[in-house]
Amino acid sequence: xxxxxxxxxxxxxxxxxxxxxxxxxxxxxxxxxxxxxxxxxxxxxxxxxxxxxxxxxxxxxxxxxxxxxxxxxxxxxxxxxxxxxxxxxxxxxxxxxxxxxxxxxxxxxxxxxxxxxxxxxxxxxxxxxxxxxxxxxxxxxxxxxxxxxxxxxxxxxxxxxxxxxxxxxxxxxxxxxxxxxxxxxxxxxxxxxxxxxxxxxxxxxxxxxxxxxxxxxxxxxxxxxxxxxxxxxxxxxxxxxxxxxxxxxxxxxxxxxxxxxxxxxxxxxxxxxxxxxxxxxxxxxxxxxxxxxxxxxxxxxxxxxxxxxxxxxxxxxxxxxxxxxxxxxxxxxxxxxxxxxxxxxxxxxxxxxxxxxxxxxxxxxxxxxxxxxxxxxxxxxxxxxxxxxxxxxxxxxxxxxxxxxxxxxxxxxxxxxxxxxxxxxxxxxxxxxxxxxxxxxxxxxxxxxxxxxxxxxx
Numbered sequence: 001x002x003x004x005x006x007x008x009x010x011x012x013x014x015x016x017x018x019x020x021x022x023x024x025x026x027x028x029x030x031x032x033x034x035x036x037x038x039x040x041x042x043x044x045x046x047x048x049x050x051x052x053x054x055x056x057x058x059x060x061x062x063x064x065x066x067x068x069x070x071x072x073x074x075x076x077x078x079x080x081x082x083x084x085x086x087x088x089x090x091x092x093x094x095x096x097x098x099x100x101x102x103x104x105x106x107x108x109x110x111x112x113x114x115x116x117x118x119x120x121x122x123x124x125x126x127x128x129x130x131x132x133x134x135x136x137x138x139x140x141x142x143x144x145x146x147x148x149x150x151x152x153x154x155x156x157x158x159x160x161x162x163x164x165x166x167x168x169x170x171x172x173x174x175x176x177x178x179x180x181x182x183x184x185x186x187x188x189x190x191x192x193x194x195x196x197x198x199x200x201x202x203x204x205x206x207x208x209x210x211x212x213x214x215x216x217x218x219x220x221x222x223x224x225x226x227x228x229x230x231x232x233x234x235x236x237x238x239x240x241x242x243x244x245x246x247x248x249x250x251x252x253x254x255x256x257x258x259x260x261x262x263x264x265x266x267x268x269x270x271x272x273x274x275x276x277x278x279x280x281x282x283x284x285x286x287x288x289x290x291x292x293x294x295x296x297x298x299x300x301x302x303x304x305x306x307x308x309x310x311x312x313x314x315x316x317x318x319x320x321x322x323x324x325x326x327x328x329x330x331x332x333x334x335x336x337x338x339x340x341x342x343x344x345x346x347x348x349x350x351x352x353x354x355x356x357x358x359x360x361x362x363x364x365x366x367x368x369x370x371x372x373x374x375x376x377x378x379x380x381x382x383x384x385x386x387x388x389x390x391x392x393x394x395x396x397x398x399x400x401x402x403x404x405x406x407x408x409x410x411x412x413x414x415x416x417x418x419x420x421x422x423x424x425x426x427x428x429x430x431x432x433x434x435x436x437x438x439x440x441x442x443x444x445x446x447x448x449x450x451x452x453x454x455x456x457x458x
Contacts, residue, residue: 017353024360025353031140032349035082040132041099042085043074044239048128048209049103049119051235056226059118066111073106096125122218126337127209130251133345134205134241137256140352146201148359149266153193155366156273160186163371164454167444168285169379169386176383179443182285182371184450189273196266203262206255207241208232213336214247249337257327260351264323267316267355270362274309274316277365281306284375289368308365316358322351380443384421385411387441391425394434418442 013019022029030036050067053059062070073081081102089098100120107116120128164183169176209232211218216228229245236243244251280286288306329344388411395403410424425438 015350017350021357025356028140028144028349028353028356031136031144032352035079036136037132037346038082038085038099039074039077040136041096041128042077042103043135044128044131045099045103045120046070046074047239048123048235049115051238052118052121055231056223058223060114062115069111073103096128122211122216122222123209124212124249126249127211129345131207131209131236131239131241133348134207135239137259137348138205138240141200141259145352145356146197148356149193149197152359152363153190153197155363156186156193157190159366159369160190166371166373166376167380167447168376169383169443176386178386178389179380179446181447181450184454185276187454189269192269193266196262196269200259200262200266203259204242204255205259206244206251207236207239208244208247208251209235210247213249248333248335250333253330257331260323260327263355264320267320267358270358271313271316274312274362274365277369278306278309283379285372285379286369287372289370306365308361308368312358312361312365315354315361319351319354319358322347322354326351377444381418382415384418384443385414385416386443387421387446390441390446391428391438394430394438395428398431398434
């Protein structure tokens with residue numbers, strides 16, 4: 001067997017996120033690449049150096065000009081910068097130290113010499129890593145995932161509004177049941193997503209800056225008069241994260257787990273939505289937009305497959321497996337520190353990217369749906385037996401203790417059309433007003449107070 005030729009970078013992608021789906025996840029990829037990680041680490045180191053000199057009275061503050069020079073290192077971060085850092089890492093075999101050395105060399109070359117010794121002062125790698133990863137995940141949520149989710153909710157809300165008054169045969173246990181409306185069913189998903197989305201929007205990740213074992217020992221030894229606990233809190237808040245004052249060398253990751261569990265719940269709601277839409281399509285209650293250029297099946301030319309909802313289902317399930325694993329793994333560490341979570345952290349973008357793919361697929365699927373009102377009506381008219389719930393309820397109201405059993409004998413497992421339903425109602429011992437009420441029912445108007453429920457959700 002011959003060995004394949006070395007593929008190009010794109011052809012050699014192992015994960016479809018970096019191959020087939022690269023364009024669709026590019027907006028989130030810029031937060032989780034190796035280059036992005038180095039950029040965020042450099043940002044933390046620069047902000048720390050400036051904050052340190054602004055806070056400790058024994059240190060000379062960094063001039064505004066030099067602060068701008070330092071900040072430009074981050075804002076002007078390029079592939080050339082990244083390659084320089086990776087070149088340093090190839091010798092030291094320590095990724096955080098490579099960033100520290102890069103920044104130190106730059107300071108020595110272009111700024112005050114005394115600043116070089118204060119780069120990474122008193123820190124352990126995990127001080128930088130936890131803050132960098134926290135910012136990466138938080139930024140990706142705020143700038144990519146949350147806006148995408150809001151657009152999905154808007155699209156779903158629009159569909160709920162246009163189908164608000166379209167009666168739908170409900171299925172409970174897969175069997176015909178009391179009717180609902182399409183709009184109400186979609187509005188349920190809107191409400192569920194919005195509840196989780198509000199929690200996601202309010203969630204803030206935690207960060208620590210406490211040195212090798214969380215005691216700020218090196219900081220205190222060098223400058224014992226300085227309030228390092230206050231400094232640590234202010235710096236973490238300065239970055240936009242919540243401060244965790246009590247840690248080992250690592251930030252425990254509980255707030256990350258909370259965020260991932262939030263995303264799992266959101267993903268499960270979208271999974272539920274995708275499966276429901278798939279089933280509505282299979283019942284012909286929705287007609288999918290026909291794109292003449294697309295191929296539904298390689299052998300059956302008539303088909304328009306619900307591929308977007310199927311893709312959403314697969315990607316959201318993949319995302320949840322990753323997110324649940326992250327939540328379980330990253331909240332555990334041997335004693336004060338171990339490195340088993342280090343390689344895991346590098347994969348955080350995988351779960352978020354598959355989530356993003358799922359949301360986009362749901363959006364695309366929804367955009368292609370048109371309600372088939374004729375089929376909706378035909379389905380309802382085939383099942384007048386669903387009105388027997390109302391019949392036995394009216395009988396019970398009138399004092400008939402055997403109402404349920406009597407109606408069950410007449411209707412269980414039987415198909416009732418309009419004629420059979422009217423015959424059933426006329427056979428019952430009812431007063432005139434109750435009989436007229438039941439005869440006025442149809443599968444299309446037995447909708448309870450759905451209209452009022454929907455009004456409150458507008």
